[in-house]
Amino acid sequence: MxxxxxxxxxxxxxxxxxxxxxxxxxxxxxxxxxxxxxxxxxxxxxxxxxxxxxxxxxxxxxxxxxxxxxxxxxxxxxxxxxxxxxxxxxxxxxxxxxxxxxxxxxxxxxxxxxxxxxxxxxxxxxxxxxxxxxxxxxxxxxxxxxxxxxxxxxxxxxxxxxxxxxxxxxxxxxxxxxxxxxxxxxxxxxxxxxxxxxxxxxxxxxxxxxxxxxxxxxxxxxxxxxxxxxxxxxxxxxxxxxxxxxxxxxxxxxxxxxxxxxxxxxxxxxxxxxxxxxxxxxxxxxxxxxxxxxxxTQPHETSATEEETGTASITTTLTPGQVSAHFPAADVTDFRTITQDTLTKVHAGDHTGAVARIKDLETAWDDDEASLRPLDETAWVVLDGRIDSALKAVRANTPDSATETQTLTALLNELQ
Structure with missing residues (x-):
């Protein structure tokens, strides 16, 4: 042109x-x-x-x-x-x-x-x-x-x-x-x-x-x-x-x-x-x-996905040690470290830092999906929902520290 x-x-x-x-x-x-x-x-x-x-x-x-x-x-x-x-x-x-x-x-x-x-x-x-x-x-x-x-x-x-x-x-x-x-x-x-x-x-x-x-x-x-x-x-x-x-x-x-x-x-x-x-x-x-x-006006694909994975995962609880038993220890440790770092930044009032740090979790989780999901479908779906909830809480336009703490703590509890 x-x-x-x-x-x-x-x-x-x-x-x-x-x-x-x-x-x-x-x-x-x-x-x-x-x-x-x-x-x-x-x-x-x-x-x-x-x-x-x-x-x-x-x-x-x-x-x-x-x-x-x-x-x-x-x-x-x-x-x-x-x-x-x-x-x-x-x-x-x-x-x-x-x-x-x-x-x-x-x-x-x-x-x-x-x-x-x-x-x-x-x-x-x-x-x-x-x-x-x-x-x-x-x-x-x-x-x-x-x-x-x-x-x-x-x-x-x-x-x-x-x-x-x-x-x-x-x-x-x-x-x-x-x-x-x-x-x-x-x-x-x-x-x-x-x-x-x-x-x-x-x-x-x-x-x-x-x-x-x-x-x-x-x-x-x-x-x-x-x-x-x-x-x-x-x-x-x-x-x-x-x-x-x-x-x-x-x-x-x-x-x-x-x-x-x-x-x-x-x-x-x-x-x-x-x-x-x-x-x-x-x-x-x-x-x-x-x-x-x-x-x-049509049903959104993203909503359907959230309903399919997020809602089900929130109402499902993993048994203690299920994640560590089925997923590589190095990956679980990495996920826990990032989640804990994000929680620490939330407690310190560093919202920008928390948003930046939790992006690392999203990236690492997406990158490892192909290797982790086949190992334990249920555990993967539950953690995926927990991570989605944490991402939404931390990235909210008006973040609430109590909600952020709750979702991040719930994620940490599942990463056992």
Whole structure:
């Protein structure tokens, strides 16, 4: 997908464009970057245990450093450009998570806030520069507008994706289909004559929930109908793919803008057709809204899963020593240590630390499911329910220390 460029100075300065050509490689690596943004942010924040605020601060500093490097260049350099996109992806995810998980802002509200912010960015950008085409990124002000828009699209895409999951209850695999389908419809619209700049930015926003949902599906355990690779391995796989793609692009220069190209097969803008296709995009948006409303009224998959495992496990009690008798001692010790650490942080009033530490339990439990569950199905189901209860208590928007203590103590008692 390429764009209509209104900038008159682009003709003479196009070889200095600071962004890549919009080829299939652009979209492939963009989706890879958004996937890393989701999985890597979770891994650094929760698995390593740095906490949401510390992780956000680290990536804000990293973002500033990378953007300064990018701004000092006089042309598009794949390594620097895509490094900036990866860091922006992680930072945008973290900023949305802070609003949702730390400040308790509803996803509907954060989606509205980021949508309004993006509208303002685009409005000021167009009023000042007369174009929103990324092929016109040949001055520092335009590049600043561009990177600000990219950051907000990541945050907006995160909020939209999470909100969709919240109201529909779709699993990681199914949730990939909606943004993927919408992107296909946008490509069709662009091919039929829709405004190229609008089409580009709509698709750009949707790659965020597509990549995030893809990352969740790959990382999630088989219980949640995922591939079970975990956040660390998922991040490694997709980062490796990004590096390989960047090396290829650096060697071939296949995404370097050398000359202006037609914006669509005919190469000629057609205002009348653009207006018709604007109505088409409106119809697609309405259809997507109707689908989400319908999905929100259906029984959620997650609820069924909780009912199947969580409720049964809470009403079932294991015999003393059942877990230790059937599960490897090293695994049981690891689970107990993490649970006790979390309980200690709860008693100390360190809510952020407790949230970060219990993520280690969730990750370890999901990673060991394939080996533990066959050893004792009943014990696994009971512990799975206990862990779910503890996770909900510790991650509550308004956590109650008594509830946290109760659920964590119950889990410790079962881990005998």
């Amino acid at each position: 390429s764009e209509t460029t209104r900038s008159t100075d682009m003709t003479t300065r196009v070889t200095l464009s600071k962004v890549p050509e919009i080829t299939v490689w652009f979209w492939v690596i963009k989706i890879l970057c958004t996937t890393v943004g989701e999985s890597f942010a979770d891994w650094i924040n929760m698995t390593i245990g740095l906490g949401l605020h510390t992780t956000a601060l680290i990536f804000t500093v990293a973002l500033a450093v990378v953007l300064v490097w990018q701004l000092r260049l006089d042309r598009y350099v794949p390594l620097v450009y895509w490094l900036a996109v990866v860091v922006l992806s992680v930072a945008g995810t973290l900023y949305t998570d802070i609003l949702t998980d730390d400040l308790g802002v509803p996803l509907a509200v954060s989606t509205t806030i980021f949508a309004a912010a993006l509208t303002v960015v685009f409005g000021v950008w167009y009023a000042r520069e007369g174009t929103l085409s990324i092929h016109s990124i040949v001055t520092v002000p335009r590049e600043l507008f561009y990177w600000l828009a990219v950051l907000v699209t990541f945050a907006l895409g995160t909020a939209v994706g999470d909100w969709t999951l919240e109201i529909t209850g779709w699993g990681p695999g199914i949730s990939v289909l909606l943004p993927a389908g919408l992107i296909v419809l946008i490509v069709i619209g662009w091919r039929l004559g829709a405004n190229a700049v609008l089409s580009f930015w709509l698709a750009y926003i949707l790659t965020r929930p597509l990549g995030a949902n893809l990352g969740d599906w790959v990382a999630s355990s088989s219980t949640n109908r995922g591939l079970g690779l975990g956040t660390a391995l998922t991040s490694t796989v997709f980062l490796t793919a990004i590096v390989a793609t960047v090396i290829y692009l650096t060697a071939t220069h296949s995404d370097v803008v050398e000359e202006r190209e037609p914006t669509r097969p005919s190469g000629t803008p057609h205002p009348g057709r653009e207006r018709i296709m604007l109505g088409y995009y409106g119809a697609v948006a309405v259809a997507a809204g109707v689908l989400l409303i319908w999905a929100s």
